[in-house]
Amino acid sequence: MNVLKGVLKEELDNSLRMKKNYERELARLPKGSLIKKKIKGHEYYYLVVREGGKVRFIYKGKVSQQQLQKYKQAKEYRAKYRKLLSEVKRQIKFLRSALRGKEPV
Amino acid sequence: MEKSQYELCVEVLRRLDKAGVLKHIVLVGSWCLLFYKSYFASAKYAPILKTRDVDLLIPQPSAISVKTDVADLLKDLGFVIGFTGSRGYIRLEHPQLIVEFLVAEKGRPSDKPYPVPQLGVNAQPLRFLELLARDTITAKVKHLSVRLPHPAHFALHKLLILQRRGKPGKIEKDKDAAVRILEALGDKGERDFVKRVFNSLSSRWQNRIRRALADVDSKDLPSIFQ
Numbered sequence: 001m002n003v004l005k006g007v008l009k010e011e012l013d014n015s016l017r018m019k020k021n022y023e024r025e026l027a028r029l030p031k032g033s034l035i036k037k038k039i040k041g042h043e044y045y046y047l048v049v050r051e052g053g054k055v056r057f058i059y060k061g062k063v064s065q066q067q068l069q070k071y072k073q074a075k076e077y078r079a080k081y082r083k084l085l086s087e088v089k090r091q092i093k094f095l096r097s098a099l100r101g102k103e104p105v
Numbered sequence: 106m107e108k109s110q111y112e113l114c115v116e117v118l119r120r121l122d123k124a125g126v127l128k129h130i131v132l133v134g135s136w137c138l139l140f141y142k143s144y145f146a147s148a149k150y151a152p153i154l155k156t157r158d159v160d161l162l163i164p165q166p167s168a169i170s171v172k173t174d175v176a177d178l179l180k181d182l183g184f185v186i187g188f189t190g191s192r193g194y195i196r197l198e199h200p201q202l203i204v205e206f207l208v209a210e211k212g213r214p215s216d217k218p219y220p221v222p223q224l225g226v227n228a229q230p231l232r233f234l235e236l237l238a239r240d241t242i243t244a245k246v247k248h249l250s251v252r253l254p255h256p257a258h259f260a261l262h263k264l265l266i267l268q269r270r271g272k273p274g275k276i277e278k279d280k281d282a283a284v285r286i287l288e289a290l291g292d293k294g295e296r297d298f299v300k301r302v303f304n305s306l307s308s309r310w311q312n313r314i315r316r317a318l319a320d321v322d323s324k325d326l327p328s329i330f331q
Binding site: 014021 | 156157198272
């Protein structure tokens, strides 16, 4: 039983550390998403961000392929990290309850 | 769909192989227990609990001639960089797996990380790891050839480090793993090999192993370590 408890405790410590690391990586990613608008036949880009519960469109004009790629990649990583972060949170919940056993909360 | 833990581990190894790094690495730690299954195919062997940690020993860091950024190599799988403690050992973390790099500690003990610039990581130097790099075996993991410590070295190493393990749970887990492997080796007819490896160790190391096995209830094992 001690072996199992030791492993679970170690895994809980790992998951707690991992949670912080995913949160750090998410905070590092550029905020918002680039969207394209076509106005009078010309294409312009806007950065859509949420600030204080409101959605804001920040004019970016014409952007380079490199910047487009950067935002596209950031969007992919954000989705991936959020999914993995929620997995880590589920693990933490499970490990905490498994370690608590019949002890009072 | 996210890859299963095993598939993810194989994918990590596949990428390291493609980058020309895998041949410089010996997989140590609890994942060995799983990969030993094929080695003990004919013997009584059931792998015990393994953790998420995939420990990769670099026996000769200077022998790595290729340059690759391992963190970048695994980034799109969802691995993020984590640092252990205040010493700054790099770990690549994923909810399913944690990849760590180790080197054998030589000379005076130091808690400084060992930089491996070819891989863009810091490795953790640990005592007695050189034992795991002796007489390695190769296991087929999917289509990959993965270097593992010989089970005899693995088991003796577990017993050697037992007293350095702080947590009682870890001590029990390591001792259990070592005993299971030694018994499986006996079952496979490799008692003499274990004895030879044991005899090749310094008397200090031999005494450590004997002490670690003092309270183990086994008819077979004490005779090997006379």
